Amino acid sequence: MELKGRGISKFLGEGEALVTKQGISFFGGVDPETGMVKEAGHELFGKDLTGKVLVFPRGKGSTVGSYIIYQLKKNGHAPAAIVNVETEAIIAAGCILAEIPLVDRLNTDPIENIKSGDWVLVDGRSGKVKVRTEPKKE
Amino acid sequence: MELDREEERMLKGEEGPAVRKAMELLVAVGEVMGAGRMVKIKSAQVSGVSYGNIGEAGLEFLEDWAENGAKVKVLTTLNPCGMDLERWVEMGIDERYRSKQMSIIEAFRKMGAETTCTCTPYLAGNLPKRGDHIAWSESSAVCYANSVIGARTNREGGPSALAAAIAGRTPFYGLHLEENRAPTVIVEVQTYVRTSYEFSLLGYTVGKIIGAGIPFFKGLRAAESDKLKIMSAALAASGGIAMFHIPGVTPEAESYDKACLERICVDLTELERSRDYLSYGNEADLCCVGCPHCSLNELEELSILLRGRKVSSGKGLWVWTSKVVRDEAKRRGYIKAIEDAGGKVFVDTCMVVCPLERSGFAYMVTNSCKAAHYVPSTSGLKASVAELSEAVEMVLEGR
Numbered sequence: 001m002e003l004k005g006r007g008i009s010k011f012l013g014e015g016e017a018l019v020t021k022q023g024i025s026f027f028g029g030v031d032p033e034t035g036m037v038k039e040a041g042h043e044l045f046g047k048d049l050t051g052k053v054l055v056f057p058r059g060k061g062s063t064v065g066s067y068i069i070y071q072l073k074k075n076g077h078a079p080a081a082i083v084n085v086e087t088e089a090i091i092a093a094g095c096i097l098a099e100i101p102l103v104d105r106l107n108t109d110p111i112e113n114i115k116s117g118d119w120v121l122v123d124g125r126s127g128k129v130k131v132r133t134e135p136k137k138e
Numbered sequence: 139m140e141l142d143r144e145e146e147r148m149l150k151g152e153e154g155p156a157v158r159k160a161m162e163l164l165v166a167v168g169e170v171m172g173a174g175r176m177v178k179i180k181s182a183q184v185s186g187v188s189y190g191n192i193g194e195a196g197l198e199f200l201e202d203w204a205e206n207g208a209k210v211k212v213l214t215t216l217n218p219c220g221m222d223l224e225r226w227v228e229m230g231i232d233e234r235y236r237s238k239q240m241s242i243i244e245a246f247r248k249m250g251a252e253t254t255c256t257c258t259p260y261l262a263g264n265l266p267k268r269g270d271h272i273a274w275s276e277s278s279a280v281c282y283a284n285s286v287i288g289a290r291t292n293r294e295g296g297p298s299a300l301a302a303a304i305a306g307r308t309p310f311y312g313l314h315l316e317e318n319r320a321p322t323v324i325v326e327v328q329t330y331v332r333t334s335y336e337f338s339l340l341g342y343t344v345g346k347i348i349g350a351g352i353p354f355f356k357g358l359r360a361a362e363s364d365k366l367k368i369m370s371a372a373l374a375a376s377g378g379i380a381m382f383h384i385p386g387v388t389p390e391a392e393s394y395d396k397a398c399l400e401r402i403c404v405d406l407t408e409l410e411r412s413r414d415y416l417s418y419g420n421e422a423d424l425c426c427v428g429c430p431h432c433s434l435n436e437l438e439e440l441s442i443l444l445r446g447r448k449v450s451s452g453k454g455l456w457v458w459t460s461k462v463v464r465d466e467a468k469r470r471g472y473i474k475a476i477e478d479a480g481g482k483v484f485v486d487t488c489m490v491v492c493p494l495e496r497s498g499f500a501y502m503v504t505n506s507c508k509a510a511h512y513v514p515s516t517s518g519l520k521a522s523v524a525e526l527s528e529a530v531e532m533v534l535e536g537r
Contacts (some may be wrong), residue, residue, distance in 0.1 A: 008166050032195050063185075063275070063295025064192050071195035092166040093297045097159065102166075106177065 003110060007127035008087055009095035009102035015080035017114045017131075018052040020044050025061025026068040026094065035077030053120040054079040055110050059091035063130040069094030081122035083110050083129055103127050139309075140185030143447040146337040148305060156208030160301035167298050168309030175309040180266055180289075182303035183259045183274035184251065185295025188220035189239045190516075196296075197238060200245035203300075214251040215259040217276045218431070218458075218491050219243060221486040223255075230485065230496030251303070255486040256460035258367065258431040264451075264461060268389055271314055273302035276510065277380070278371035278430050284381035286366045287390040290314045293380050299479030313380060317365035320394035321383050323352035331358060334368045334421065334436075335487040335505040336526045337506040339409040342371035342507035345377030347402060348413070354383045354396060361387050364433050368506055370456050371430050375508040382449045422494040422503035424519070425533040427526065429506035437467040437483075441475035443530055449480030454499055455534040457481055458488040494519055503529045 020043045024030070035050040044055035049072070056135060059065060069091070072078040078100055086106040095102035101124030114120060114131055121130040141149065149165065151158040164176065180267060186192045219237050221231045231239075247253050256262050256443060257276045260283065266272050268288035274280050275294040283289040292312040294302065302308040312318055325348075331340050335402075344353055361369075361384060373379035383391040440457060449455045449470075459467070464485045467473050473483050489502065489509050493515035501520045504510055510521040524532070 006169070008169060032193075062191075063297060066198060066295065067186070067192055067195040067199045070199045070221060074198060087170055089167045089170060089295055092170045093163050093295065093301075096163045096166045097297065104170075130440040 001113065001131045003106045003129040003131065004099050005103045005127045005129060007124040008092050008122045009100060009105050011101040012100050012123055012125070013053070013081035013101045014119070015051045015053045015094070017116055017118040017120045018047060018049065018063065019055040019111060019114055019116045020046065021111055022056065022137040023058055023060040024056050024068055025059070025066035026065035026090070027062040029061065030068060030072070032068050032071040033075060034079070035072055049079045050077045051062055052079050053083060053122055055079045055114050057111065063090050064089045066094035066097060069100065070097040072100035073100065075076045081120070083114070083122060085109065085111065103129055139173060141281070145176055145307065154207050156203055157208040157304060159209070160304035161296065163213055163301040163383055164305055164307065164309055166198040168311065171309055175310050175312035176307040177271045177314055178306060179212055179273045179302055180270040180309050180422050181264050181272050182210065183217070183264060183276055184213050184296060184299045184303065185217040185275040186243060187217045187246070189242055189254055190220045190493050191234060191443065191491060192242070192296070193283035195240050195349065195427070200242060200349040200477055202373045204245040208249050210250040210361050213264055213534060214260065214303040215264040215528060216246055216253060218257055218488045219255045219486055220447045220492050221487050223261040225484060229492060230498060231493070235493070236259050249304070251435055253375050254461050256431050258433070258460060260262065260364045260433070261463055261485045264459040271308070272306040272427060273299050275299035277374035278367070280380050281370035281374045281382070281523045282367055284319070285370065285383065285466055286363060286387050315502055315519060319390060320352065321396060321399060322351035323348055324396060324401045325353045325355050326403045327355055327357035328402060328403055329409065333525060334365050335523070336409065337361065337365040337369040338372045338505065338507045339412050339523070340404065341372030341414070342376045342511070343408050343412045345373040345375065345379050348377060348379070351465065352381045352383065354391070354399070355378065356385070358384050358387070364435055367430050367433070369504065371508040375511045412507065413523055416507055418501070418520040419502070421534045422501045424454045424456060424497065424499035424502045426456050426458065427529070428497060428501050428507060429488055429490065429504065429509035431492060432463065433459060433460040434463055434466055436472070437476070440530070441472040444476055444481065445478035447479055448535045449533055450535045455481035455533050456489065456531065458483055459483060459484045461485045462482050489513055490516055493517060503532050505529050
């Protein structure tokens with residue numbers, strides 16, 4: 001399946017999808033040392049974002065979240081790519097700083113159409129998101 | 139997004155990797171916000187300066203950027219940091235925190251920012267003119283600059299304000315455009331709002347009720363800048379308010395059509411409800427004044443209130459201001475008067491962004507609704523709001 005959206009951060013990445021219906025605040029919500037979601041009560045609580053294609057509606061919380069995304073990258077715990085329904089400035093700035101691909105405004109709802117565990121390729125230059133429902137075997 | 143030749147050059151990296159990254163960030167934010175182009179800015183004001191707020195992530199990023207040769211292109215001032223840069227020991231700050239905080243300041247210094255740290259840049263040498271485009275991120279200063287000065291800024295995030303400073307531009311959307319500066323709701327004030335504390339309560343109440351938009355206040359009499367300053371802070375703390383109008387007081391109040399706007403009424407009962415919501419009780423061991431940072435007039439008022447009085451032992455009166463204002467207050471004798479009475483006047487930081495839990499106090503009273511809104515979550519102290527004279531009285535010895 002190929003989805004088409006708006007490429008905001010123009011890099012290329014792929015990985016296993018991790019999908020949530022909830023917004024994510026990187027500041028306070030994600031541990032920059034480990035890549036684990038630490039926001040109590042969040043659907044992804046305890047999940048590791050490292051190397052995942054993270055699919056969620058939009059960012060929320062403090063703009064310091066951009067710096068957290070940057071630090072995740074430096075620590076080797078950044079997501080491989082981010083797909084938002086409709087992104088905002090915190091996630092956009094963080095993805096640019098950390099050189100993580102970011103695509104939003106897809107032609108179909110990514111939260112409905114991508115399942116956690118799918119293998120996803122995100123091209124931030126063209127805005128294309130390719131989804132393979134069988135995890136890729138090396 | 140349409141870019142001019144200079145912007146294209148920056149985006150291609152012809153001014154180095156840091157400028158390229160700053161432009162990439164601004165273009166991305168501009169695309170997300172639907173901006174058609176950039177606008178040149180006169181000044182920047184950058185939040186995310188306190189170590190307690192930005193932590194290792196922010197410090198690493200700022201050091202990397204400074205290392206990569208990032209330099210600001212316009213006058214850039216900083217938000218309060220996590221400690222008084224000289225009197226940090228008195229605030230209970232340890233050596234580790236101090237050295238991290240100093241590294242952050244040093245990174246900003248390397249990039250060419252003014253390292254005076256204040257939420258009231260307009261009282262400390264960063265005073266824009268009406269119509270100037272600026273990129274500010276301290277929410278109270280954004281609200282003040284748009285409303286009282288008539289300068290134009292969105293509520294920038296810390297990273298985007300810094301990128302704007304480095305590129306000398308910010309995406310042209312939101313409050314940079316005339317048509318987005320019109321009032322969206324009329325607020326009928328049906329009680330006599332007079333003191334700074336009452337203006338703060340009004341701002342907090344209205345921010346809470348409307349959440350977003352641009353209120354047009356009716357029923358307010360004269361309001362000098364100190365009152366608009368504390369009201370701006372409260373509006374931006376309880377709501378996402380970045381601008382307001384008051385006829386006869388703010389410069390753009392008469393510029394827009396107000397027919398057909400929704401109306402809300404605010405009376406004394408509602409202000410009292412805000413007070414109760416923000417107040418844990420009627421006692422305190424620490425009185426904090428200076429959210430936003432005190433002006434010269436406010437320091438004078440405090441020095442008069444404290445004439446012949448003493449702060450009780452075991453209690454504290456901590457006053458927060460900028461270095462620029464402190465220096466002039468010192469020349470006028472206000473600082474000596476406050477400190478002789480047992481108060482402390484700190485600069486470059488405030489009760490909201492410093493680790494106030496290290497102060498040794500447990501319960502803060504303040505005349506600022508913004509401070510009472512944030513302090514319980516940022517440092518765990520209990521908080522209450524009160525009229526300035528009553529708040530100060532709570533920590534003084536009996537007459």
